[in-house]
Amino acid sequence: MAERTVEMASKHGLHARPASLFTQAVAKSGLPVQISKDGGAAVNAASILGVISLGIEHGDTVSLTSEAPSADALLDELVALLGSDLDAA
Amino acid sequence: MGAEVTTQLHGTGIGRGVAVGPVLRMPDPLPEPDDTASTLTPDAEKERARASLAATAAIIRHRGERAGGSAKDVLEAQAFMAEDPTLIDDVGVRIDTGKTAERAVFEAFAAFRDLLLSMGGYMGERATDLDDVSQRVVAHLRGVPAPGVPDPDHPFVLVARDLAPADTALLDLDKVLALVTSDGGPTSHTAILAREKSIVAIVGVANALALSDGTEVIVDAAGSTVTVSPSAEERSGAHERAEQLKNARNSATGPGALADGTPVPLLANLGSADGAEDAIAKGAEGVGLFRTEFLFLDSTSAPTVEEQKAQYVRLLQAFSGKKVVVRALDAGADKPLSFLNDAAEENPALGLRGLRALRANEPILRDQLAALAAADAETDAEVWVMAPMVSTVEETRYFTALAREVGLKTAGVMVEVPSSALLADRILADADFASIGTNDLTQYTLAADRLLGSVASFQDPWHPAVLKLVGEVGKAGQALGKPVGICGEAAADPLLAVVLVGLGATTLSMSPSALADVRAELARFTLDEAKHFAELALSANSAVEARGAVTTAAAAG
Numbered sequence: 147m148a149e150r151t152v153e154m155a156s157k158h159g160l161h162a163r164p165a166s167l168f169t170q171a172v173a174k175s176g177l178p179v180q181i182s183k184d185g186g187a188a189v190n191a192a193s194i195l196g197v198i199s200l201g202i203e204h205g206d207t208v209s210l211t212s213e214a215p216s217a218d219a220l221l222d223e224l225v226a227l228l229g230s231d232l233d234a235a
Numbered sequence: 236m237g238a239e240v241t242t243q244l245h246g247t248g249i250g251r252g253v254a255v256g257p258v259l260r261m262p263d264p265l266p267e268p269d270d271t272a273s274t275l276t277p278d279a280e281k282e283r284a285r286a287s288l289a290a291t292a293a294i295i296r297h298r299g300e301r302a303g304g305s306a307k308d309v310l311e312a313q314a315f316m317a318e319d320p321t322l323i324d325d326v327g328v329r330i331d332t333g334k335t336a337e338r339a340v341f342e343a344f345a346a347f348r349d350l351l352l353s354m355g356g357y358m359g360e361r362a363t364d365l366d367d368v369s370q371r372v373v374a375h376l377r378g379v380p381a382p383g384v385p386d387p388d389h390p391f392v393l394v395a396r397d398l399a400p401a402d403t404a405l406l407d408l409d410k411v412l413a414l415v416t417s418d419g420g421p422t423s424h425t426a427i428l429a430r431e432k433s434i435v436a437i438v439g440v441a442n443a444l445a446l447s448d449g450t451e452v453i454v455d456a457a458g459s460t461v462t463v464s465p466s467a468e469e470r471s472g473a474h475e476r477a478e479q480l481k482n483a484r485n486s487a488t489g490p491g492a493l494a495d496g497t498p499v500p501l502l503a504n505l506g507s508a509d510g511a512e513d514a515i516a517k518g519a520e521g522v523g524l525f526r527t528e529f530l531f532l533d534s535t536s537a538p539t540v541e542e543q544k545a546q547y548v549r550l551l552q553a554f555s556g557k558k559v560v561v562r563a564l565d566a567g568a569d570k571p572l573s574f575l576n577d578a579a580e581e582n583p584a585l586g587l588r589g590l591r592a593l594r595a596n597e598p599i600l601r602d603q604l605a606a607l608a609a610a611d612a613e614t615d616a617e618v619w620v621m622a623p624m625v626s627t628v629e630e631t632r633y634f635t636a637l638a639r640e641v642g643l644k645t646a647g648v649m650v651e652v653p654s655s656a657l658l659a660d661r662i663l664a665d666a667d668f669a670s671i672g673t674n675d676l677t678q679y680t681l682a683a684d685r686l687l688g689s690v691a692s693f694q695d696p697w698h699p700a701v702l703k704l705v706g707e708v709g710k711a712g713q714a715l716g717k718p719v720g721i722c723g724e725a726a727a728d729p730l731l732a733v734v735l736v737g738l739g740a741t742t743l744s745m746s747p748s749a750l751a752d753v754r755a756e757l758a759r760f761t762l763d764e765a766k767h768f769a770e771l772a773l774s775a776n777s778a779v780e781a782r783g784a785v786t787t788a789a790a791a792g
Contacts, residue, residue, distance in 0.1 A: 157536070166312060173315075189321060194312075195347050196321035201354065 148217045150210045152225045160202035160228070168227055169194040177214045179224070183207070191224070242463045246415070246440030247695070248456035249426045251729055251752055252480060254392065254435040255465070255473050256412040258450045261395035262382040265370055268337035277330050284326050284336040287375040291368065292317035298386070309364070316368050322347065337376050344369035392454055394446050397438075398425045408432055413454035415461055417443040420691030421724060430727045433748040437461060439691060484751040490520055491743065491754050495761040499736055501754055502558070502744035504722060508546055511553035514747040518754065521558035521617075523670065523744020524722035525550060527603065531564055537599045540606045547610035551618065558617045560670060560720070560744070562649065563603055563634075565623035566592055575599065584684065589624020589651075590634060600637065608642040619645040621670055626652040631662045649722075651675035656704035659711035666717070669708055671740070673723025677701050695778035696725035702738060702772050702781065709739015720744055729756035734785060736762070737769030760789070 156164050172179050172192040180188035181197060183206050189196035191210065202208060208228055210221050273280050292314040299310030316322065322343055329339035348365040367383065374381040385391070390412045397419040398406075413435040416425050420439055429436035435456050446452065446463065453462040453473045462469055491501035502523030503514035514522070530538050530546060551559055566575045566588060575596050580586035593600040604620065611618040622634040625648040638646035647668035650656050655669075656676065663669055673696045678685045680701050683693030696702075705721070712719035720742040721735050727749035733756060735743065743753060760768070768785045775781035 166315070169315070190324075193319050193321035194315055195319045195350075198354070199321075199347075199350055 148212045148214070148221050150221045150225045152208050152210070152228045154202050154204055154206045154208055155229050157204050159204050159206070160197060160200070160208075165194055165197050168224065169197055171224060171227060172220075175220045177212055177217050177220055179210055179212045179217065179220070182209045182211075185209070244440050244442050244446075244461040244463065246437040246443070246459055246461070247421050248459035249421065249429045249436040249438065250433070250727070250749070251457040251756075252413075252433070252435035253453065253455045253457065253473050253477050254413040255451070255453050255470055255477075256390055256392045258394050258415075258446045258448055258452055259385045259387060259391040260444075260446065260448055261384065261393060261398070262380060263396075264382050265373055265377075265379070268335065268341050268373060270334065270338050272333045273330070273335045275335075277333075280330045280334075280336045280339070281327055283376060284330065284340055284372075285323070287336070287372050288317050288323060288326075288340070291372045291375050294381075295368070295371070313364050313368050316365060317372060337373050340372050340376065341369060344372075392452055394443050395425075396444065398428065408434065413437075413452075413456075415440050415443050415446070415452070415454060417441065418691060420694040421696065421728070427724065427746075430724065430749050431746045483755050486755075488518065488754075491750075491757055493736065493757055493760060493762050493765065495763075497736075497762045499740075499757055500558075500742045501750050502560070502720070502722075502742055503747045503750070504744050505550070505747075508550040508553065510747065511550060515553065517747040517750050519747055519750060521554055521560075522550070523558075523560050523720050523742060525559060525561045527562060527564050528566065531566070537602065540602050540609070543603060543606035544610045547607050548613055551610055551614035551616040554616045556615060556617075558619060560619040560621060560647075560722075561607055563590070563593055563600060563620065563622050565589055584678065589649075590622040590630055591624065593622070594630075594633065601641070604638055604641045604643060611643065617645075618643065619647060619668065621647045621649050621668070623649050623672075624651050624675065625649060625662070626654045628658060628661045628665070631655075631665050635666055650704075650708050651679065653680050653704055656707050659708040660714065663708075663711045663715050663717045668718040668720065669712060670720040670722050670744075671705055671708055673701065673705070673721060673725035676704060676723070677725075680704060696723065696728075697731060697772065697778040697782045699773055699775050699777070699781050702734065702769070705735060705740070706738040706769065706773065712741065713739055718742060727753065729753050730768075730782075730785060730789060733757060733760050733765050733789075734768050734772050737765030737767070 154160060160168060169192055179191035181191040182188040183200045183202050189200060191197065210224055212221060295310050295317065296314040299307040325343040326339045329342055330336060344365050348362045351362040371381045384406050386407065390410050392413045392415060393411050394415045397416050411434055414425055414429055416438045417440055419425050425436060426438050435454050437454055437456055437459055440461055451464060453465045453469060491499045493499060500520045502521045503519035504524040505511065505514060505522055506526045507529045530543055575592045587595060607620060620638050620643050625631055631648050634648065635646040645667045647666045647670060648662060649672050650659065650669050651672040655662055659669060674685055677694055677696045681693040681698060683690040685694055708719050718741045719739055721740045722744040725731050725735060726743040727745035729752045732743050732753045745753060768788060771784040771788055772781040775784055
């Protein structure tokens with residue numbers, strides 16, 4: 147199982163446009179990824195409604211996990227997304 | 236009524252246009268699916284739900300590809316909502332408890348909608364998207380046409396109860412000949428859209444929903460009438476008049492002025508720097524209302540001074556050498572901003588909004604004024620700044636002192652509250668100018684919520700009580716030699732614009748697309764005639780009488 151932890155960098159958290167960029171990146175990969183905030187319940191990271199419902203704000207600690215054996219590259223890409231200022235993207 | 240009989244329906248016309256075409260009705264929203272136990276197995280219901288969600292996503296995506304532009308992004312996001320795995324799981328859980336696919340879809344979308352609403356701000360605005368997708372999926376499950384904006388391959392007259400922003404975002408305006416609504420007043424979203432896009436429209440037409448698809452109608456905004464099943468002469472007359480209007484619009488150019496040469500500068504209302512080029516092309520002589528909310532609306536915190544300054548510089552460069560009136564952030568009531576005022580209010584229109592909210596968050600106001608002063612120093616437009624929703628002399632002094640302190644030379648106030656209009660002589664003793672926001676002034680004078688359809692008939696700026704208050708401000712401006720602008724929807728109504736000038740307005744600001752019609756109308760009358768029209772309107776008993784009296788006098792002149 148691949149796992150990553152990252153601090154949310156976007157000033158406005160994982161709302162709206164950043165959330166849509168993030169979930170689309172997951173959906174495009176076709177790999178199963180779970181996302182959780184501060185050790186709470188995990189949701190499907192390809193679900194924009196699920197991700198938004200976590201209410202991730204700037205500075206929150208976000209965990210990504212995947213059961214897929216080949217998910218390391220994808221998780222690295224997602225961590226880079228969350229660690230960058232998505233609002234400026 | 237038979238289709239062969241010519242009848243007339245009446246409402247409130249927006250602008251002066253006329254159009255002829257077949258009716259298309261906006262379908263009514265679907266009723267909520269009954270919460271009755273399913274007669275199918277959960278697996279069968281899940282398969283129905285899965286198929287309809289997937290089909291709806293595909294349809295929405297296809298429409299997005301056809302629409303292109305910003306509509307494509309909106310529709311793409313809606314398609315993702317229909318395909319959302321969390322939502323599909325939630326629908327499945329609800330079906331497992333014995334619900335039908337229709338009910339499970341309805342409840343699952345409603346739950347997410349409530350969640351988004353509770354998050355407020357930008358996410359709250361997406362809640363209507365979820366409702367729209369939910370309706371489409373439920374319609375697909377039932378095998379009925381999807382509610383929402385019709386999308387035929389021919390031009391049509393759209394007939395609706397009222398239009399929501401979500402509807403109009405998807406409307407193919409090139410095909411809409413005219414809008415007719417049964418609800419809504421002259422400041423409803425439909426009316427504002429019609430003015431912005433120069434679409435012929437009549438709102439508040441009581442029997443509009445009795446019109447059936449395919450019926451030919453003449454929509455005459457100047458006469459506020461919808462002629463059903465017109466005769467051949469009526470049809471050709473309408474086409475002829477549409478042609479004349481087009482010619483008049485194209486021939487009126489240059490700065491705004493009355494027939495006797497009295498100048499009435501015509502300015503643009505803008506919501507971002509993006510519209511500047513279009514406004515100038517349409518003959519705007521400056522900006523009479525620059526709304527700054529766009530800088531803040533997507534944010535959970537205020538933008539920095541540098542970020543704001545860059546936007547102001549862009550705007551001011553476009554209007555080099557011209558007047559640009561910038562309104563300080565106007566949050567509240569219909570456009571709340573969580574970082575300004577988080578408190579739930581029972582009467583937000585009477586709450587902590589406008590300058591009141593800015594004053595409670597003075598650092599945000601100071602930053603905005605500083606950014607504007609810095610942009611002013613770098614450019615050579617003539618920058619004026621004004622405060623929204625000022626209700627006392629003391630507030631006027633507070634704002635103008637702050638603006639002058641940061642180096643802005645011309646500071647004024649918006650007159651939207653009757654108290655400010657009544658004390659305009661004292662307010663203008665301090666403020667450098669006043670700008671009347673007729674939408675809010677009407678709402679506060681007649682105690683009728685602008686956003687509430689059931690009281691839309693009160694929301695008419697032709698009301699003599701509203702005009703009397705405008706006249707108070709006009710008089711004070713004249714006595715003190717201070718400019719009085721109008722920046723509400725009223726200024727975009729060509730004949731009312733003449734009345735407002737008669738009441739003492741010195742400039743008019745409106746959606747750029749309304750400039751041509753107002754310019755043409757002003758050129759028809761002298762200042763004395765405008766004053767005479769103002770007298771007629773002031774002595775009327777109602778908005779309808781006022782409009783009627785001035786329309787008759789204008790036609791006679």
